Amino acid sequence: MVSIDGMTEFWDRLFGAQPEPPPLLVLLTGLVALLVVSTRLPWRIARNAITIAHEGGHALAALLTGRKLRGIRLHSDTSGLTLSAGRPTGPGMVLTLLAGYLAPPVIGLGGAWLLAGNRITLLLWIAVALLLGMLVMIRNLFGALSLVVTGGVVLAVSWYASPQVQAAFAWTSVWFLLLGGVRPVIELQRLRTRRGMPASDADQLAGITGFPAFFWVVLFGLVNLAVLVVGGLMLAGPLLSEAGITW
Template sequence: MGPGASTVSMDLTDVWNRVLGGQPSPQLELVLIAAAVALLAVLPWRVWRITRNVVTIAHEGGHALAAVLTGRRLTGIQLHSDTSGLTLTRGKPRGPGMVLTAAAGYVTPSLLGLGVAALLGAGKITLLLWIAIVLLAAMLVMIRNAFGVLSVLVTGGLVFAVSWYAPSDIQAVFGYVIAWFLLLGGVRPVFELQRKRWRGRAPDSDADQLAKITGVPGGLWVTVFGLVTIASLVVGSTLLLPH
């Protein structure tokens, strides 16, 4: 084996060790700062109109993943500039696969946040960032509109830049911001959904589609979404805050 091959092997080993290696958890102050940054990205309406696009990526990604796992055919994903989205699948119009696919959207950001919190608790910050890159790359293949492509590329580019170029302490803070943002940002859309339903502005929402499929009232589905997102926030917070 020539020296060139050996160098490549060493480089790949270094990358692999970098991805799988553990990183120390940041101090409590940095964790709280990350939480404050996430709150500022979720609460102010003008900021939320922009940052909500990330939640939409997770939401539609949840629909897509559930569809694939339940045997439905995923045909495309659209992300729109008003932070709405659409996941197109083919399969039976009723049954467990359709129910799980429709139910996955609103709970996925919070469940992702919970998973992120677990990885951060294990010190796997770099691994977390690279998992995010892989998921975004897989989603990009199925995007079917220009804004969706731009949204995923910008998000993936930011995550890659932090994972590859930022020092470990910046990576840690960034990872905690992601976790807090998904946990907090997963709750708000559920309340927004119910407010729209009260005003009659969401007749084809996920909850109302589930009501048509299952016969269970849409309001009860919204309650389920809310319970999952709030429980994820509570459990995720205990994982993120140093003991």
Template sequence: MSIDSLTDLWHELFGAQPDPPPLLVLVTGLVALAVVATRLPWRIGRNAVTIAHEGGHALVALLTGRRLRGIRLHSDTSGLTLSAGRPSGPGMVFTLLAGYVAPSLIGLAGAWLLGGNRITLLLWVAVALLLGMLVMIRNLFGVVSVLVTGGVVFAVSWYASPQVQAAFAYTGVWFLLLGGVRPVGELQSQRRRGQAPQSDADQLAWLTPLPGIFWVSVFGLVAVAALVVGAGLLAGPILADWGITTAIGGAG
């Protein structure tokens, strides 16, 4: 690859794209909200939230020195991440804590990149993360799910027009921000009915002096805070169009 080609690739990845039309930001947010709020689209889209959830467990397990054994994704949108190490202690606590907050925090990071108009960079980072996760998947449905998700993101980043890339990126980030909230409510609903005795919140309750409802509340607060801050970042073009400025900065 020539130096000119590398320079072009660098500018494409790290250069800022033009501000999206305010209408695009609004419409993509409404589309993501409709997916999260309706049964069948949510049932399909929730697989992406599960990928982020299990990816959060896996990443924090590695960062805390645990040995990652594998990740399984299931067709009912559940998942399982297996790691080896001490069965208690901070590493295990942070690993369990990471799952439910991961979709929201990933969405917030994506909103920060979009706030700086780094649309192509966001899509390529997503592809890289999915490829990194793929090597740890240990079941067929999980492999297919990650490959399809990564393939769609790559195809959009490589072949689609800038307008389509922007619409796809904004919809995806809105979806993670909004979709990070709903599973927390579903978790507590299952806990009330006694259907989730092995949930992350209940395992955290066994490892700490704090009850499961405390950890569910932590999941919910992080998800709502990420949604509020992320929405402020994404709504920058709309606010600017209305002559309103925001103190929340983007990626440059």
């Protein structure tokens, strides 16, 4: 049996605040995330994490709006597909389509809020729980492997890594979600300009709302940039404090 002292220690570890990271760590992790997002090969590898968040956003929105979630597929080319059943039009379908491109930075914003309170362990365990919940709905081998590997890495860091490594991992991951939410929107518009993407989220939204696809692309971009600014200010707390700036 687990002792009361053991349970108390566990809850303290999970919900307790870790030491505030040094400003240099905050700066370096942001630069690393920016480098990954802006360079070709690192982005090609890391983009799968953005796809996981994207499809997870579709899935959660579908469930919250009463649609029946059929399954999620993640592909090796970093594309993904979330299938749900319900009315093909209406608010539920609009919110489900809207959630995909907005999910990575919004998740990053939630992570930034936790890190602003130095709840690093809680952030990592919430990430593991979300990945496990998503794993239930995966319908292909690559997708299952992606979630198992990603969740395993996060769990290993949260359980075995030193507080300094946990902080570096958490800040880099959240910076990446915030920054990485912007590039797919740019890529989406580039692809639409070159050859059209009738199955894209923006084009599907255009088909059921009457607003042109470009309107939805711009909306994705503006929201993600706004979330990046707010989340970035949260993450930069130690840097701002060092400079004597409060907001």
